[in-house]
Amino acid sequence: MKVYNTLTGEKEDFIPLAEGRVNMYVCGVTVYDHCHIGHARSAIVFDIIQRYLKYKGLDVKFVRNFTDIDDKIINRAKKEGIPWNEVARKYTEEFYRDMDRLGVARADIEPKATEHIGEIIGIVKGLIDKGYAYESEGSVYFSVNKFAEYGKLSKRDKEDMIAGARVDIDERKRDPMDFALWKASKEGEPSWESPWGTGRPGWHIECSAMSIKHLGETFDIHGGGADLIFPHHENEIAQSEAFTGRPFVKYWVHNGFITIDKEKMSKSLGNFFTIKEVLNKYDPEVVRYFLLATHYRSPIEFSDEQLKEAEVSIDRYYTTLARIADFLSRAETAAKPAAAEKAFEVFVNLFKDKFHTAMDDDFNTALALGNIFELIREVNRFLDANPSGQQANELVSRAKELLSEAGKVFNIFNRTPEEWQAVLMKTKEIHLTEKDILDKISQREEARKRKDWAAADAIRKELDEKGVILEDKKEGTVWKIKAG
RNA sequence: GGCGGCGUACCCAAGUGGCUAAGGGAGAGGUCUGCAAAACCUUUAUGCAGCGGUUCAAAUCCGCUCGCCGCCUCCA
Known part of the structure; x- marks a missing residue:
């Protein structure tokens, strides 16, 4: 199996640290608003990666966090006039509502930043002790210059970034590149006791604390959207490796963006659709298919046309499934020689290997879907030949099983044709x-x-x-x- | 400005050195049908942004040019 590693910029053989086991951490969401379709992509991509690894028989421990304390949450609380933790609770619930509809499985562990304040403070203290961090006016900053490998993930060096001159100038920092590990709280803001006074964790440190706690100092896969590469994941590496003295993550995996008119969908540009808006028009299965029809690292242009095509594709699947059911229910046992049988059998036997090969190659869901539709065509072609007999029934049954098995990995194609009709009737x-x-x-x-x-x-x-x-x-x- | 990525048919999209360049949609023709629909068959890129180069062999590697995008600030 090969996985593209952002750290090396190459597809690498996937070799878990411990044989047969995979520890993976994916950055979840900051719970301050409804999720948009870009969040859905990330969630679905890693949902499928996780499902496929489990399907392959690996013992996967999957952690996806919630950032439940952050500036955006505090601002939202002010705006809505409710307590900050009420904002977090509300949007965590909304997140689950969306994800459940999209068929995204719960992670094995779903930690929250506020439940790991002790661990966070421990790491921050450790970093100060080791000379990687310093306290300043009640806040603690990570000293980027102390970490020689800073920039290795995002492939940039400190000089270039400073030349870019878009780093914020903060008098409390010794160097503009330094980032906050712990933020002193202002009056009225949520805060926790710490050796540096009352405050709250910086954004990046929570992921280090939670991943290390639940997966160990070095783990296999760390995922997230490509926009997290810098600074979030770069900072996570710096903090974690400075703290533990060990490599943090073996494979960094990042999904591409959803675009609208070729531009990245984002909150700040305002060019986004929420998951709920999209699900008003399209069934979750359609959305999943739409997202899986493109490789996870490529950008996807969001369009009605493409969603409609996804719907037509799924319809093709269920139409064939209905044909299969119809054929099997007739179950004639009297064998009639079917010339097409041999060729179909060969094709059916090849399918599983092709599916695995596609998915083993950096989770190529688009190619795997192509394989699925080839099989669908072959099934239809075979049924057109009016086969009969036990051998034919067995072959068709096997094809049906194979399609269903592949569908399980993607968490699509798992309805009956009748249920699918009901879905269309509704949407x-x-x-x-x-x-x-x-x-x-x-x-x-x-x-x-x-x-x-x-x-x-x-x-x-x-x-x-x-x-x-x-x-x-x-x-x-x-x-x-x-x-x- | 620095770094990274992308450009494959009418549309979407796999393919990153070597068999006929997957698959889906749309179009055209056909089989089936009262006619349709579905399904199947045939057809739609002698060519993969352009120009050079490496190689026995390139969409695939290298260089340049053009176009688009991302990151460098919160961001999936």
């Missing part, structure tokens, strides 16, 4: 009941018996305009909701 806002549709179908049946094609076609057209498609089969007419 497409079809204002017809099943009875309405069935009545129309029987009216059309009458017309068809009379060979009154004009009347029959008029009914079909009427339903089509309302988003319902009719399919005439030998056994009768079935209906489905138009996807896309």
Whole structure:
């Protein structure tokens, strides 16, 4: 298995520190507002990585934190006129609401910054003792110059950054690049007792404290959005390695952004859609598919068109699944020679390897989805050949199992075709009941018996305009909701 | 300005040295059908931003040019 490591800038063989075990930490969210679709991408990317590693039989310990104390939370509390911890509680709940809908699994451990103040203070003290940090007016700063390897993750050197001259000048800092480990609290702000007076943790230190506590001083994977590379993850490395004297993380994994009109979606630009807004129009499965159809490190342009295509793709899956169910329910045992059988068997046998190869190559979900649709085509092609007999049934059953297994890793494709129709009915806002549709179908049946094609076609057209498609089969007419 | 990334068909998107450049959508033609739909088949990049170079061999490596984006400030 290969994983792209931001630290080395290369795809590397993935070799866990302890055989068969993977410790991974992913930066979660600061709970001060509703999440947007960019947060969803990060959550889904690491959800799939985590699921795939577990699927491969690795013993994964997955930690995803909540930043529940921070300037933004404090500001939000002022704005809403509620206590800061109420803001954190409220948006933690909203986070779970969104993630549950998106099918993002809970992490094995979900620590909060405020529950690790003791550990944070311990590390800050340790850093002062070792000469990496200093106290100034009740705050504590990390001295970047003391850490020789500073910049190794984001590939920049201190001189360049200072030349960039966008670092904030703060008189309390000895060097403009230094960053806060502990912030002295102002009157009325949330605070905790510390050796340097009352204050609260800086942003970066919490992740060091929580990851080290739950995963040890060195662990396998640390993930997050690419915008965290600098300064957040760079600072985490500096603090952690200065404190423990050991390498902090073996593989740094970062997901790309979601863009709108080619620009990064962000709160400050205001060009974002919340998860809730998107889920009003599209089913979570569609959103997951949309995000997985592009490699996790590439940017994804957010667009209605692409979401609709994702919906059509998923519809193709369920249409095939319905065909499979139909075929299996007929289960003819009398074997009829099917020329296509051998070729189909070869294809079915190859699928799992192809799926694994794709996912083993830096979690190439886009390629894996391509493999899935190749299998879908082969299934349809095989069914078109009107196969029969036990061998054919077994092959089709196996194909169905394989699709379902792959779907499990992505946490998509796990409904029945009927459930999928219900989903479309809801998201497409079809204002017809099943009875309405069935009545129309029987009216059309009458017309068809009379060979009154004009009347029959008029009914079909009427339903089509309302988003319902009719399919005439030998056994009768079935209906489905138009996807896309 | 510094550092990093991207540019593959009408659209989206895999592919980072070597078999016919995955897959999805859209279009065209066909099989099936009363007609459709679904499904399948055929078709749509002798070419991967452009120009050079390395190599027996390049979308894939190197250089330059053009265009777009990201990070350097909170940010998934």
